[in-house]
Amino acid sequence: MQGPKAPKNPEKKRPYFYIMREKEIFSSRQEDGTGIQYIYESDGRLINSAQIAGNVTDKEELKLLETVEGFGKLVHSIGIFVETENPEEEIEFIFQIYGKNDLYGGGTNLKTKLKGDGMEYKILLSEYQWTEDDNIPGQIKFIFQTPEIMGKASVKLYLNDGYDAPEQIEDETVNINSEQYSQMVRSSLLSMGNTFRIQKAIQKAKSGKPVTLAYIGGSITQGAGATPIHTECYAYKSWKMFQKKFAIKENVKFIKAGVGGTPSELGMLRFERDVLRENEQPDIIVIEFAVNDEGDETKGDCYESLVRKALKLPWKPAVILLFSVFANDWNLQERLMPVGLRYDLPMVSIKDAVVPQFKNKEKQSITKNQFFYDMFHPSNLGHTIMADCLSYFFERCEETKGLRKNKFVTGIFDEETLERRLLETPVIGNSFESVHLIDKKDSYVGAKIDEGGFVHCDKELQCVEIDDSLMTVPEFPHNWMYNGDSPENAYFEMKISCKALLLIFKDSGETNVGKADVWVDTEYCLCADPHINNWLHCNAVILFNEKETKEHIVRIEIPKEEREKCFTILGFGYVK
Template sequence: MDTKKLLAVLVSVAMCGAAFAGCGNNADSSKAESKAESSSSQVEKMPETDEEWTQAMYDKAMVSYGNTSMMQNVIKKAQSGEKVTVAYLGGSITEGISAGAEGCYAKLTCDYFAQKFGTGDNVQYVNAGLSGTPSKLGILRLDRDVLAYEPDICFIEFAVNDGTEADYQNAYESIVRTLLQKNITPVLLFSVTENDHSAQDYMKQIGEFYHLPMISYCDALRYLFANNRMTWKDFSDDQSHPNTEGHKLVASMVDYYFDTVMDVAPEGDYVMPTDTVFSPREVDAHMYEGDSLTPTSLGSWKEGSSVASFTNGWTYDNTGDNSPIVFEFKDKKFLYMIYKEVKQGEFGKLHVKVTADGEVYDESDYDTISPSGWGNAQIQNIAMMPEATNYTVEISMAAGDEDKQGEVLAFGYTE
């Protein structure tokens, strides 16, 4: 079967699922339970019909239902007519690059949830996808872009923007724990790039430990590619973003989860583990921007910045004398600087001096030009103390770059 036919079958299956919502599909129940109980030693039978290939794709995508009690409670809340908010936190895939605001998987799946479980207009949608942002920035954006809307569900999609180093692992687990502490149901969604990069392995560790639902379109695509059912070019027009049909494909996998989750018995009331997988040190982190933080001295800087979703920062004025902009932070543990990163041009290095409780803690230069930069927000940890500390941060341009450009977008912190 060619790709267009495959996608047509998938869309048809998704529409059928919506049409029969609430009909108590026993087949779905047995499939979901048998997947959870299946042995790794079981010989896999290759699909033959279009429908079997579609089901096999869903089975590969559904890594785990986790403890279904959390999602089932939200669904019952929606069915009763109460307000339910579904949020999506991630990078450019979640934002909808290549498919647009109405055609991205996030909007498609929220609409499906509303149609299947809502009672009118009681399901609200929050898209907190932002291009080029990994979980290290996602944990700092979480408060502003997600928690402010009091969601009931939050999808997390950072598998292609994250690396596998410890700081990504810590940030990702911090997002998960922050959501769970606030009784928000996380759903982990795993993506992949054309060159097969995905950070899903450590994310699966976290999902398994916390008994969370996990959907991997990475695993589903690898399966389809390996069996010559699709190619990357069918799914995407570049190296990482699903095209319009690709977003529909991803949405159908999430819709399948919504179709079957009510049929999977919960493990009892959800209780968050007290132990952790990694070191989630940014739990309940926050972010300061220009509307919530006033520098004690502007120096040779002016208010405002130019990065999408970060316009309340500070921009260096190279016509001045390079006097530092100065900030005071009271009773903070970890401190992060968010700045504009570019690939080339007239941007220079930022010179950052940090004083902790009156003692010089660090003085470093940070290059705002990177081969991977494109005018995005970048993050740098500039201080980390185990106890609440009073910090003074002075930022100027590094020696020799006084005539260059620089933008500080925000600061992240923990208390």
């Protein structure tokens, strides 16, 4: 008879900190029938995750998270916990390192198989050897065998000898029925503004007439951080709240037009196609670009142009300005508020709601770890708070019955005053108020195009979930693509009569995508480089903005050294 084997030495207890703690995940359906949840950790996200979820303040340790060398020096192992309704659910966890030359294909994948049973599974970094192309910590993937199921995940980084971690403090449950929570929501109402158009929409809903709520913005409006993205995002939740409170039947329609990584510079070009599609006439339009517009070349002209474009629609919709916030307490509401004040618009600030209570532990309703999914996007609970803030505004509108005398001009009613304001000089600018889109589908009689070698149509595009659907839709599918097969014909030329012109091109992290030189009237304008942002999305840049309309020749040419690579023109925006 053989006795029991000697037990292995117990594993040394190591300090650790979280980079994800009790975060909702959702297995978005893939073409092969599996499901996947991506969590991006590049561009400072991993550092921010360590600060918010792990309470890390040590500058040396945070610095080490920037590179693969530092990551390997700091981290001993990775601990992963996933809990799903079915504890036997099979999941593959991958921590992907991005490559220096091949962003997505050149780096190491740290991975393990696990189950949705809430148990801890570990990856030992000592079992991996870095490659020459390994560059930075890139993204986390949870790959499920079953699509469209929910789960909760936590990820810990266990540290090597010589490093320590702060105490990991568990968050208290958020009490949405507390007075502190209510006060936080009330603090979001930056300005009631002119509520006349809002009240008209509320009365339409109450009378059973069709009403449409539309939302346009960046990734937060798309629903990033919400799981599942289509029903847990703030736009969907606030629309449902509006319908429940004001509609007498299912008579409120929902339009969601959020696109990740895009500012109002692109939003004003998408507006007609994405919001006013199929002759839609929204009664209320929520505009959310307060955390996307840092890259706006015009520093607010594009934003005000979009706001004015919406306000001046013939059916006179209401416009609400929504100011979301990043985890570093930053947004651009100070730059954009003057636009709201000029036209006396309602303004709702998520920054004003949550940031003060983040800093006041005694009056805190929600922690940053609970509000944010990552450094840029709210969690499900964060999206709920955003929806509650909009709902609070709608409730206040209902309380102020009837026409409100305008505070600017005594005796003139609200609609007349707004129309007067629209006739005044813009506070920042309205250069692009009448901008229109050109692509292969939507042409312009004032433009003559020589496609050159840009005869193909790119199918690998940024795709987003619109309205209340999980189905993704490609952005700018009617494009011009050069695919490297005709180096002797590597140009696109357009003769156009206009006073302003924007180029929209595809950004990408793929190695087979190259640059293009842009010339206007034989003068060199700019280099369109898809790798500056280095991920798949749509990029709008201004080629010229002049006071008078005249004819221009725009030539986009692939440099000789790049002619075996691809480049995609998604479209143009022009002002006559």
